[in-house]
Amino acid sequence: MVKSILFDLDDTLLDRNASVQQFIAAQYDRLSRSFNHVSKADYVSRFIELDCHGRVWKDQVYQALVVEFGIETIRWQALLEDYETQFQWHCIPFPFLTETLYQLKLQGYLLGIVTNGLGHVQNRSIDGLEIRDYFDTILISEVEQVRKPEPEIFSRALARLGATAQNSVFVGDHPKADIEGAKGVGMKTIWKQDFYWLEKPIADATIDNLNEIPAILQQFDNN
Structure with missing residues (x-):
């Protein structure tokens, strides 16, 4: 589950x-x-x-x-x-951002952000989107001194949530930093499709919009 x-x-x-x-x-x-x-x-x-x-x-x-x-x-x-x-x-959110986060929290999921970048810049973006309160942990590479796709930053996030890779999912757009990195520690992955990348990563699921996530999580649980 x-x-x-x-x-x-x-x-x-x-x-x-x-x-x-x-x-x-x-x-x-x-x-x-x-x-x-x-x-x-x-x-x-x-x-x-x-x-x-x-x-x-x-x-x-x-x-x-x-x-x-x-x-x-x-x-x-x-x-x-x-x-x-x-x-x-x-800061402009993708469609359905707050609706999806609200639904996921309502369903009892633990949520986290793992992002590369500078601490003050990424923190301001999170505040600009007004989504900080939805998340149980936030890891930024400059603060953590480790970057995706290195396994340590994923493992650190899971530890702070009290979760395991086997019962966790990573959602991201970057084929290597997000999808390969998360798969490398044993997490299921959802690729937020971005046509900037010429090669599609091998993810467990692919989405165009964030509101597709809840149905995919149900599929993961039923398989």
Whole structure:
């Protein structure tokens, strides 16, 4: 019987692409008086290219933006600070997020988040989504000093929930960090389908929307 469910954050609970699009457009509107020789379309599109689906640290992204666009009236550190403090106000959830979490808690499941990233950034995103109270444990790689797909971060999360891998499920979008990592410690896996990844991982189930999870958990219990 499934007793606990662990979730990735970015691109699983948080619609990161939509959130970044909204944030970076808003950042331009707030700060472009310092670099109005750059068009909004160019600023937004280049940020997204440099960000590389979240795989490049934002300090590197902003340093590159400042150099490429010849921005001299605002430092990259100020742009980075703006990102770190303001992004949470632009966090967009995937459809059915709170409804699904509410249903899972109502059904008695233990819930956790295991995410790679910086502690203050990921914590602000969780608060921006207003979902912290649904979770019994939250592990962030910078805080834990271990990253997915390393087995230790999954094992640590399970221990804090008082759960075993055999009665736990991991939901995530990243084929290696989430699906391979969780399978490596013996957890069942649900892939939150993301067409960014060219190869589909071998997961126990695949979903397009979060509200598909409760029915899949019932299937796991019945098999």
